[in-house]
Amino acid sequence: MANKIRIATTSLAGCFGCHMSFLDLDERLLQLAEVVEFDRSPITDIEHCTNCDIGLIEGGVCNSENVHVLREFRKNCKILVAVGACAINGGLPALRNFIPLEECLAESYLDGIGVENPQIPSDPELPLLLDKVRPIHEVVKIDYFLPGCPPSADVFWKFLTDFLEGREPSLPYEWVHYD
Amino acid sequence: MAKTFTIDGKTIPFETGQTIIEAATAAGVYIPHLCHHPDYTPHGSCKLCSVKVNGRVCSACTFPAGEGQEVINNSKDLNDDRQKITQMLFVEGNHLCPGCEKSGNCQLQAVAYHLNMLDNHYQHFYPKRALDASHPDVLIDHNRCIFCTLCVRASQQQDGKDVFAISGRGINKRLIANAQSGLLKDTDLEATDAAAHICPTGAILIKRTGYQIPIGERIYDHKDIDQVSLAASGLIPITTLAPSLAVGTEQTQDGE
Numbered sequence: 001m002a003n004k005i006r007i008a009t010t011s012l013a014g015c016f017g018c019h020m021s022f023l024d025l026d027e028r029l030l031q032l033a034e035v036v037e038f039d040r041s042p043i044t045d046i047e048h049c050t051n052c053d054i055g056l057i058e059g060g061v062c063n064s065e066n067v068h069v070l071r072e073f074r075k076n077c078k079i080l081v082a083v084g085a086c087a088i089n090g091g092l093p094a095l096r097n098f099i100p101l102e103e104c105l106a107e108s109y110l111d112g113i114g115v116e117n118p119q120i121p122s123d124p125e126l127p128l129l130l131d132k133v134r135p136i137h138e139v140v141k142i143d144y145f146l147p148g149c150p151p152s153a154d155v156f157w158k159f160l161t162d163f164l165e166g167r168e169p170s171l172p173y174e175w176v177h178y179d
Numbered sequence: 180m181a182k183t184f185t186i187d188g189k190t191i192p193f194e195t196g197q198t199i200i201e202a203a204t205a206a207g208v209y210i211p212h213l214c215h216h217p218d219y220t221p222h223g224s225c226k227l228c229s230v231k232v233n234g235r236v237c238s239a240c241t242f243p244a245g246e247g248q249e250v251i252n253n254s255k256d257l258n259d260d261r262q263k264i265t266q267m268l269f270v271e272g273n274h275l276c277p278g279c280e281k282s283g284n285c286q287l288q289a290v291a292y293h294l295n296m297l298d299n300h301y302q303h304f305y306p307k308r309a310l311d312a313s314h315p316d317v318l319i320d321h322n323r324c325i326f327c328t329l330c331v332r333a334s335q336q337q338d339g340k341d342v343f344a345i346s347g348r349g350i351n352k353r354l355i356a357n358a359q360s361g362l363l364k365d366t367d368l369e370a371t372d373a374a375a376h377i378c379p380t381g382a383i384l385i386k387r388t389g390y391q392i393p394i395g396e397r398i399y400d401h402k403d404i405d406q407v408s409l410a411a412s413g414l415i416p417i418t419t420l421a422p423s424l425a426v427g428t429e430q431t432q433d434g435e
Contacts, residue, residue, distance in 0.1 A: 082298065090275075091275060094275065095275070137298060137299075137300070142298070147298075171297075174401055176292055176295065176297065177276075177400065178277070179283065
């Protein structure tokens with residue numbers, strides 16, 4: 001096939017569980033590979049997006065690097081998809097939103113049990129933490145949402161096949177779940 | 180001749196004094212709702228049951244049925260509004276379903292599924308809300324309270340107690356427990372009270388029961404709340420629903 005659909009994926013403040021669920025496509029990945037080419041993704045190790053048709057974003061936004069990556073995806077992907085609970089509402093990482101950032105850092109790097117040489121990491125190469133973990137739609141425009149923790153492989157398959165075959169993506173009742 | 184009105188063109192019989200939602204349910208028509216419960220006085224606060232009565236938006240749980248009314252219920256406009264209301268309920272609290280033991284049996288989630296809500300759309304508040312784990316058998320997680328007042332009404336009208344109330348307004352609104360200390364353990368709430376079981380979300384939970392039915396086998400994992408709601412009113416045979424429903428009858432009573 002001459003023009004393959006280009007897909008980029010990333011995990012921001014996520015656990016890679018959505019990516020693992022994507023890999024649950026198993027043999028269907030071979031079918032997918034006939035019509036799809038992966039751009040920036042943990043699957044390819046390509047570091048930056050070029051022009052893509054679909055960007056799949058797992059995880060919310062918890063630090064400055066997440067914001068840069070998300071904006072790079074938005075700039076380069078025609079369609080941006082929020083994948084999973086964390087991308088949609090912050091998810092588990094957003095539980096830190098109820099604790100002041102200073103207290104989080106102190107607990108992890110200064111006062112926590114077993115901490116040696118206590119100091120808050122401040123290397124300029126480290127991305128700065130945001131005060132709150134945010135869902136990605138609060139930062140850039142998102143076109144589609146695939147809820148679930150994680151969304152099942154069937155959800156990815158249905159979304160991508162709908163898209164590839166020119167249908168408006170839609171999920172049956174039992175595949176829409178938030179847990 | 181029985182008195183009638185129409186919902187989406189369908190003729191619905193009613194008796195004087197019935198609300199629109201009561202007549203609709205009796206006729207097998209589902210109107211989305213969260214704060215409505217047939218056993219308690221209507222509260223009219225969640226606005227999910229908003230319908231158009233002769234062109235005007237009304238709450239079906241409080242508005243009396245009347246001869247010849249033309250009611251619109253299942254329209255795109257109304258369902259779009261209902262989805263926005265549900266999204267606002269999600270962002271105003273902290274509804275993180277993967278970590279909630281009510282997931283799958285939660286009516287807030289089920290209504291969102293029914294409305295095919297895929298995202299929360301609005302900016303999240305992430306309000307800081309507390310947990311009250313003081314009671315030996317019942318837990319309150321204020322993060323998930325939607326102020327439907329079902330626990331308030333169940334306690335007063337069914338249990339003959341007065342355990343709960345809503346205090347404050349707007350963003351400061353909160354569920355309070357009727358005790359000097361403000362703690363649930365100092366109220367006369369018992370785990371067998373209707374008020375302890377009525378919560379449509381995971382805000383009031385019975386301890387040590389959360390995972391008796393596994394995720395994936397719960398009421399709304401397989402059945403849309405419109406069917407479950409009508410089944411609870413005796414209009415759909417219960418056997419057509421998920422097997423877990425038989426085990427989770429308590430949950431069904433909760434809501435409907």
